[in-house]
Amino acid sequence: MSEAASATARTALQGAPSKGAALQKDLSVEGPCGGRPYHHGDLSRALVMAGRRILEAEGPTALSLRAVAREAGVSPAAPYHHFKDKSELLDAVAEEGWRELGVAIGKGRGGAANPKMAMIEIGVAYVSFARQNPALYRLMYHAACDREMMPDHAKDADSGWRHVAEAIIEAGADPNDEQDMALAQIAAWCNVHGVAEMAGFKEFEPLKEALGGEEPFVRALLSHVGIFARRPKTPYE
Amino acid sequence: MSEAASATARTALQGAPSKGAALQKDLSVEGPCGGRPYHHGDLSRALVMAGRRILEAEGPTALSLRAVAREAGVSPAAPYHHFKDKSELLDAVAEEGWRELGVAIGKGRGGAANPKMAMIEIGVAYVSFARQNPALYRLMYHAACDREMMPDHAKDADSGWRHVAEAIIEAGADPNDEQDMALAQIAAWCNVHGVAEMAGFKEFEPLKEALGGEEPFVRALLSHVGIFARRPKTPYE
DNA sequence: AAGATTATCTTGACGGCGTTCAGATTCATG
DNA sequence: CATGAATCTGAACGCCGTCAAGATAATCTT
Numbered sequence: 406m407s408e409a410a411s412a413t414a415r416t417a418l419q420g421a422p423s424k425g426a427a428l429q430k431d432l433s434v435e436g437p438c439g440g441r442p443y444h445h446g447d448l449s450r451a452l453v454m455a456g457r458r459i460l461e462a463e464g465p466t467a468l469s470l471r472a473v474a475r476e477a478g479v480s481p482a483a484p485y486h487h488f489k490d491k492s493e494l495l496d497a498v499a500e501e502g503w504r505e506l507g508v509a510i511g512k513g514r515g516g517a518a519n520p521k522m523a524m525i526e527i528g529v530a531y532v533s534f535a536r537q538n539p540a541l542y543r544l545m546y547h548a549a550c551d552r553e554m555m556p557d558h559a560k561d562a563d564s565g566w567r568h569v570a571e572a573i574i575e576a577g578a579d580p581n582d583e584q585d586m587a588l589a590q591i592a593a594w595c596n597v598h599g600v601a602e603m604a605g606f607k608e609f610e611p612l613k614e615a616l617g618g619e620e621p622f623v624r625a626l627l628s629h630v631g632i633f634a635r636r637p638k639t640p641y642e
Numbered sequence: 643m644s645e646a647a648s649a650t651a652r653t654a655l656q657g658a659p660s661k662g663a664a665l666q667k668d669l670s671v672e673g674p675c676g677g678r679p680y681h682h683g684d685l686s687r688a689l690v691m692a693g694r695r696i697l698e699a700e701g702p703t704a705l706s707l708r709a710v711a712r713e714a715g716v717s718p719a720a721p722y723h724h725f726k727d728k729s730e731l732l733d734a735v736a737e738e739g740w741r742e743l744g745v746a747i748g749k750g751r752g753g754a755a756n757p758k759m760a761m762i763e764i765g766v767a768y769v770s771f772a773r774q775n776p777a778l779y780r781l782m783y784h785a786a787c788d789r790e791m792m793p794d795h796a797k798d799a800d801s802g803w804r805h806v807a808e809a810i811i812e813a814g815a816d817p818n819d820e821q822d823m824a825l826a827q828i829a830a831w832c833n834v835h836g837v838a839e840m841a842g843f844k845e846f847e848p849l850k851e852a853l854g855g856e857e858p859f860v861r862a863l864l865s866h867v868g869i870f871a872r873r874p875k876t877p878y879e
Numbered sequence: 880a881a882g883a884t885t886a887t888c889t890t891g892a893c894g895g896c897g898t899t900c901a902g903a904t905t906c907a908t909g
Numbered sequence: 910c911a912t913g914a915a916t917c918t919g920a921a922c923g924c925c926g927t928c929a930a931g932a933t934a935a936t937c938t939t
């Protein structure tokens with residue numbers, strides 16, 4: 406189901422046979438270029454990739470530090486030379502997810518017919534990513550909630566957060582009304598997150614089918630909420 | 643010894659603030675009262691309460707089956723006579739949470755100035771509950787996501803789900819347009835969930851302060867999204 | 880009232896987990 | 910080539926979820 410999901414990620418993960426031996430060798434062979442590789446190869450990278458692979462293949466409950474080490478072909482204690490503890494490793498996996506999500510959002514935004522549609526396309530891309538990598542998305546959000554903030558690189562050029570801010574302005578918001586800008590951005594983010602986590606619920610199945618599939622369903626949901634229609638600040642009195 | 647343990651448990655719970663005051667039953671030595679009590683007393687109830695207490699006091703990572711049993715004063719294997727496994731116990735804790743949330747939502751709805759305001763009040767009550775019981779809320783949602791559906795009792799009279807449906811109709815929606823009804827209900831739920839999980843993020847702090855606190859912030863967010871304003875189905879073309 | 884039956888709880892064990900630490904190995908460099 | 914630092918291993922600790930076997934108490938039958 407989520408197999409076709411991360412074609413982009415898959416290339417990155419490609420050629421990773423289960424045992425670490427081959428992986429180690431490959432990494433150490435291409436070593437001399439960057440000056441990065443260490444004793445074992447770039448283990449820290451390998452661990453993150455192994456973590457993601459386990460997440461996709463066997464689900465979040467199987468994602469133990471020991472399993473990751475096993476998959477990477479090292480002892481259970483090895484990761485501790487690259488990450489303070491398990492949660493730091495998981496953070497690294499999550500961060501990669503956020504980066505990919507940013508790229509996906511950028512693509513969605515770029516494919517919009519006009520600036521006013523961009524926000525919806527962004528939302529669709531966001532939800533679509535979350536639905537195709539559910540375990541990863543949960544991990545990402547878990548990490549964010551734990552530290553009670555968005556990932557640090559949210560300010561980066563290709564981050565989803567940035568895309569949203571720009572799209573809102575392009576859609577006609579007044580960039581000088583900081584408060585309204587922030588509200589729009591936050592509201593969009595909250596909404597799209599809710600949809601991402603609930604779109605798979607089974608009680609919505611009939612409606613999904615009536616609308617012709619999950620993507621139309623998501624579109625309808627986002628449109629219905631008027632995700633970024635500019636509107637008076639207080640619709641009720 | 644079971645008596646003593648459950649006594650400590652009870653006093654500990656009474657120390658806990660906020661809700662659940664009415665919830666705790668009299669587990670004291672009342673032999674032939676309800677026909678329910680068993681060997682130990684109502685252990686299954688006691689376990690759920692212990693679970694909740696640990697969740698609030700020490701966070702989700704401390705919430706182990708063994709810790710719950712310890713807190714309830716029984717052996718680590720005792721819970722297995724009442725719950726199939728750990729996750730079933732957690733489900734029971736979550737279910738209690740959903741019930742409380744339903745009540746909170748009902749109160750919010752009842753306190754609304756007029757039918758059109760009811761939806762916002764519901765949203766505020768929802769987010770407020772989630773923010774006051776963050777660990778419990780996460781647990782609730784985790785359980786729902788795992789089974790990919792809302793809790794079973796969502797159809798009950800005092801469930802939040804029901805309240806939302808009724809409030810939407812009272813606000814003027816056409817109850818015969820099933821599709822639109824469902825969309826409104828789902829969109830509301832998604833949005834409010836997103837706000838609930840993100841309202842605590844630190845990057846929103848300045849905006850919160852500018853708006854005068856967290857509740858105004860939440861109100862602004864919900865209003866901005868036009869959470870339940872009736873609107874044309876496709877705001878963009 | 881006494882014995883049989885069932886439900887409940889305890890004890891003890893198993894394997895897996897995250898984490899630590901002392902020691903072995905390999906790398907970079909002088 | 911020697912030395913010191915970075916990297917990995919092996920074994921150990923305590924906690925976890927879970928299970929099987931036995932002890933204990935409540936309930937039911939007669």
